[in-house]
Each structure stands twice: as C-alpha cells, then as structure tokens.
Amino acid sequence: MRARIPVGNPVQLLLLAASFALAAYAGVRLLADDWFGVALWFVGAALLHDLVLLPLYAALDRALVGGLGAAGRREWTPYVRVPAALSALLLLVWFPLIGGMVDRRYRLATGRSPDGFLAHWLLITAVLFGASALLLAVRLRRATKRRPPAVH
Template structure:
C-alpha cells in the first residue's frame, strides 16, 4: 500500500467511483449540449473570460486585498481582515456572475428568454452587498464583546489541579 504524507492511500469506494463517473458523464453531456449551437462563440467566451480573469481581475483584487491587509496591519488588527474579505469576495462573486444583468446590458435578450423584466438587479445586488457587510459587522461586534463566562473560566484555570 502506498503512503502519501504518512497516510496510507487507498482506492475510493465503488460508490465514490460511480458518483465520479456520473459527474463526468453529466459534465460531458452539458458540454456537448452547450457547444452544439455555437461552439466557436462558447470557446471564445471561455478563453476571453480566462484571460480577463487572469490578466485583469486577479491582479486588481490582489492589490485591493493587499491594501486591506496593510490597513489592518498598520492598525495592529490583522486578524480582523476576514471581516472585510468575506463579504467583499461574496459580493464580487455575485457581481461577476450577474454582471450583464446588474449592468443592464442584456435587458431585451433576458426579457425575450424569460418573459421577466431585467430591471432591479443593481438594487438587489447593492442590497445583498449591504446585508453581507452588515452581517459581517454584527458578527465582529458579537465576537468583540466579552463573554460572561470568561471570568469563571479564568478563575477555574488559575486554581490548582487538586481543587478541580
């Protein structure tokens, strides 16, 4: 039996292998259906999206993240970075996925495909972003306040072991 980092490696169970094969089959079917109509357009979209992400977006949010880390580091609270990172990342992911609708660029196509109006996506995204940051701030405040049992724990910790 081979070992990987000190842990014996073993083959997956038959159920895992079956689920993996089914997921590959489903992904293959979706790919065939997607490429059936306009394979060149889809391929160009994937290449363009990969290039846009790797050459423009990744450096942009790396610089923004570095700025947030430096700001918290300068204040001496680097551990609080996650309270900004998580809501910002989720908001950016929503913006990236729904950008055409948030930007109002596909109103006619969206209405023809779904029969629904495409307005309101910008307001909803802003509301979701505000809720994400407000929830993060609330979690930060809840974790910042002292816990009522902390004095009791400290007193128990300071007692000699025989008293426990």
C-alpha cells in the first residue's frame, strides 16, 4: 500500500508558499549588509535564552506550581503563568526603552520622548494580572454556583 502525502487546502498552500517567499526575501535583505553581525546576534540570543533565561523561568514556574500545588490550588497556575509570560515578553522586547538605556538614540530616531515606557509597561502588567484575577474570580464563582450543597 502506498502512503499518501497529505496536501492541505490550496489557499493554505498558497499562504505557506507566500510566507516562505517573504521570509527568504527578508533573510536576503537582512544578511546583505552585515551577515556576521546578524549571525552573531542570533547565536548570542540563542545562548542567552538557553543558558540564562530558560533555567530562570523554569525555576520560577517550578516554584509557582510548587507553591500553588502545596496550597491545593494547582489549577490556578495558568492565571499566573499567562500574564507573567506576556509581561516578560513585553519586557524582553522593550527592555532598552523601559530601562532608559537608549533614550538619546530613540529621541534622535523618532523625534519622540522615550519617557513613559516603564510606566506603560507597569500599567500593562497590572491590567494583565487584574484581568487574569477577574477571570479566575468568575470561574470560581461559576464553579460554586454549579456545585450542589453538601448533605451531611
């Protein structure tokens, strides 16, 4: 019996081919000027992630699961993980501006003030954790309404 190669929807295949073409174009343009600098940046980012960041957030997640698991609230972990991960991602992307490291360069490049990035990141983080806490409260309220009263 011959194995068939699964072929997706023609629109999906067209979008996949277009995304590969766009990625190839971006790669050629990116590597045209300073291929060594780009390669060094990718290797450095991979090493930073694998040797520093991954053990750090794995340890933090283990502590979170251990703490909530010991309290009998292990199902609450996604309500902490998701906003923490989104906040950490925003911090990682915007760290030079949040930390005030590139104020002059940012002002020269954009003509805008770099002030407020720290306050905005803190506000977004508070909103993410607040929305997550609200979702957890709604979930717990619904669960208590559905549960029949205990009979002794």
